[in-house]
Amino acid sequence: MPLAAMAEIVGPARAAGRGVGAFNVVGIEHAEAIVTGAEAARAPVVLQISENCAAYHGALEPITSACLAVARSAAVPVAVHLDHAASAELVRAAAGLGLRSVMYDASAWPYLANVRATADVTRWCHARGIWVEAELGEVGGKDGVHSPLARTDPNEAAGYASATGIDALAVAVGSSHAMLTRDAVLDLGLITRIRRAVGVPLVLHGSSGVPEADLAAAVRAGMTKINIATQLNKVFTAAVRRYLSADPAVVDPRRYGSAGRDAVAPEVARLLGIVSVGGASGGRRRG
Numbered sequence: 198m199p200l201a202a203m204a205e206i207v208g209p210a211r212a213a214g215r216g217v218g219a220f221n222v223v224g225i226e227h228a229e230a231i232v233t234g235a236e237a238a239r240a241p242v243v244l245q246i247s248e249n250c251a252a253y254h255g256a257l258e259p260i261t262s263a264c265l266a267v268a269r270s271a272a273v274p275v276a277v278h279l280d281h282a283a284s285a286e287l288v289r290a291a292a293g294l295g296l297r298s299v300m301y302d303a304s305a306w307p308y309l310a311n312v313r314a315t316a317d318v319t320r321w322c323h324a325r326g327i328w329v330e331a332e333l334g335e336v337g338g339k340d341g342v343h344s345p346l347a348r349t350d351p352n353e354a355a356g357y358a359s360a361t362g363i364d365a366l367a368v369a370v371g372s373s374h375a376m377l378t379r380d381a382v383l384d385l386g387l388i389t390r391i392r393r394a395v396g397v398p399l400v401l402h403g404s405s406g407v408p409e410a411d412l413a414a415a416v417r418a419g420m421t422k423i424n425i426a427t428q429l430n431k432v433f434t435a436a437v438r439r440y441l442s443a444d445p446a447v448v449d450p451r452r453y454g455s456a457g458r459d460a461v462a463p464e465v466a467r468l469l470g471i472v473s474v475g476g477a478s479g480g481r482r483r484g
């Protein structure tokens with residue numbers, strides 16, 4: 198299947214009130230497991246490469262090329278997305294490598310500087326057919342949408358989306374990054390208000406810390422793209438640790454690598470079953 202455009206995945210999902218699972222890749226095993234899980238769930242999926250992931254591999258190209266190849270051979274629609282790029286330079290590099298979806302994150306900047314920089318990047322991307330997600334900073338919260346205390350104001354979000362021309366907006370509604378516990382409390386009423394005010398799909402970051410029932414509720418309230426990273430890493434690492442402690446003499450990384458990969462795939466299928474069911478008002482359910 199050819200690489201899917203993010204708009205082809207997120208647009209219909211938003212219209213139908215379904216969520217889209219967007220999973221962060223670390224190595225190629227993650228990409229393979231995420232696609233296998235999506236195929237099992239018969240759901241479209243997003244592979245995400247963060248700036249930190251590119252730094253881990255020493256460059257953006259090796260992991261991007263691997264993800265694009267895995268995506269192109271999938272039996273379900275797969276989009277490959279650059280997650281949390283703080284520099285326009287990285288966005289341009291991603292475009293040069295064939296990525297057609299990016300998150301440009303200027304949320305650390307003051308509001309007007311964020312608007313200006315994001316509008317520039319969005320214009321540049323749209324001229325090349327690239328989909329842009331962005332994030333609105335929160336006064337007093339340096340972690341932007343990832344601060345559990347930060348809250349996106351619906352009116353400000355609407356103004357930001359129209360001033361920048363972005364395709365999707367990451368919002369602060371109670372979740373935070375890299376949580377190992379699942380006790381984040383989402384403000385579902387706020388999600389509904391933002392969904393009504395803002396014309397573009399909404400993105401939930403830090404979903405690994407959200408109780409699963411609340412993830413489904415967040416989708417019903419109007420959230421579309423659900424970013425999940427830490428949960429897959431927990432599952433991958435637990436499986437590798439189990440394998441290594443059961444067989445301390447193992448040497449071949451393929452043995453414990455496949456244990457990790459084989460554990461992540463069904464977890465992806467399970468999570469997609471939770472987020473991609475949908476059922477928001479006006480949405481049509483699909484079997």
Ligand SMILES: [Zn+2]
Nearest residue numbers: 281402403424
């Ligand atoms: Zn994030």
